Amino acid sequence: MPGVQASQQIEALIAGGAIRAARPVAPGQVQPASLDLRLGARAYRVRASFLAGRERSVAERLADFTMHEFDLSGGAVLEKGCVYLVPLLESLDLPDHLSGAASAKSSIGRLDLLTRVLTDRGTEFDRIPPGYSGPLWAEICPRSFSVLAAEGQMLTQVIFRDGDTRLSDDALRALHDETPLVGAGPARIDGGLGFSVDLAPARGDLVGYRAKPHTGIVDLARVSHYPVQDYWEEVRSQSGHIILDPGAFYILVSREAIAIPPGHAAEMAPYLAMVGEFRVHYAGFFDPGFGWAGAGGTGSRGVLEVRCHEAPFVLEHGQVVGRLIYERMAEVPAALYGTGIASNYQGQGLKLSKHFRMDEGR
Template sequence: MPNAMNGVLPNQQISAMIESGAIAADPAVTAAQIQPASLDLRLGNVAYRVRASFLAGQGAKVADRLAEFEMHRVDLSDGAVLEKGCVYVVPLMETLALSEDVSAVANAKSSTGRLDLLTRTITDGGTEFDRIAPGYTGPLYAEICPRSFSVLVRPGMRLNQIRFGSGDATLDDDALRTLHDKTPLVDGTAVIDEGLGFSVDLRLPGTSLVGYRAKPHTGVIDLEKIGHYAPADYWEEVHSTNGQIILDPGAFYILVSREAVTIPPAYAAEMAPYLAMVGEFRVHYAGFFDPGFGHAEAGGAGSRGVLEVRCHEAPFVLEHGQVVGRLVYEHMAQIPSQLYGADIASNYQGQGLKLSKHFRAA
């Protein structure tokens, strides 16, 4: 692939990696998989139901560990249900042959996270989920654990995505403040501390509806069906009149950030958890934020961040304006030739509180 300055590789460099064979696939990668700063990965033809989540470990292959943990195989060719609470490993159609100066990080796609569908990437020799070392050559696998809803999947579906980079592209707090002064990243005061902090909005204008909570016993969701399902069949509405809600242990919530976020074209961002000390919950950090998200040049005017929240051991009072997560910004190696929203069919540009694309609009 062509030489580039340090940074996250844009769509045109991902295309060059495909042409050079650094990214290979059977069947071949399609143009629809290539996002401004990432590549969507596709499920293969079989899922392995395993006893537990695992990493290959240094020097070991995922295929060998599958023989150790496999319970049974599920043929996905005609579609198959992945059951809530079970763990599956699915070989992906894409393989990598990275150069020694390129590493990668994977993450669940936005719609995947909003279904509480835990999806992580594992590799041969891997000692971390979703982190792929420079120079990695080999296959990719998705570990999938549906946590709120059973889902119907088919080969070629895209549940996770991968971002490539060279060197350290992360902006430190001083660089982030400078960027915010030049191009405001949020519509208000920027809380910058190891990234751009964002808070929860529990006082939405004109309504007491502040979020959704996944129902515990629902039907299957066919991931191919867009705008199909009635939200009330899968979600309970969460209302607040005092700017507070109580999170129940084990429950999964869709909430929204108070801030409208902007990602300028020369940057990308990743959602990361905030300090564990602020409460017994976590904001799911499933998402990449592509260049152009919420940016005026890409048809946005700031877009809210959807928060995928799970409470842990004890009930917890969440209050309006509480900081719950942060965005870590990275600079691009080059400005992408396509931006989120403007040039591609982006589902969440200009979003507010919004369920995944599989549900009908309220």
């Protein structure tokens, strides 16, 4: 059946050799609608980001751009502002009817750690063509914090699509009528489900966080470890707007609480490039069950990873900044997000990545 492949179908792809791994798949690596990808043992510091191009492999292009290589097996620091390539432990031999799409995991996006997947003969980041056979590589560029990374860590994820999986606006309206996709307020459906920024919290005046420019290293293996105030400045507002500083990175939250029903997944996309001098970055995929009541959610806010560009920009409460593109699942996953699996962000509001102690700095 056409649709995004569910966890049990991904496991069948592993068993059948369409997904290959240099070492056995780790517990928890298969998510409800995606597969987490693991870093390999070697890393390459490169002069610039690049794509392989239609006629060449990533390994061939490395010879043109590598500055030095180093070992990740015991962990190594990836420095802010530098670009690295790491071969992944997973490779693919997909059937012709399956394509793939990759994205940074939620915690990685919230660290402003630009992470993208490359393929041989690739002309786009994070897109794997139908029937692709070959290795996968991760490009990593820390933008706000230097990080300590190690072999086997999972920074990226990939979904597999069979055919056209996207819901039309009419189908999305019908789904919303059947099971509400947002909490209070109307659903703004136009090329997906629109969502807006929350700059008028019900309690207090904390509306977000801004990354500090000069901080220590973040060890990606540490959870609930780092004090918020050592890495982030609080962003407060009583006026319903904030002014974004050029070059700064912000964590904000959507006004809407959203839900993803079991037979669907979703991908976050920017709304319009011309609405202002900023971009909403996104971790990418929302698994079936995210925010859904049957999986322990009561609607979950979307965390927004925002970077301002050329000029200071006034961001207003309720301004539409992105949209969710809902997709059909080929099957309902055996386990939903938040139900029986380790889901860090079910029922979330304004929340930094799992590496920080959220009881501090508030």
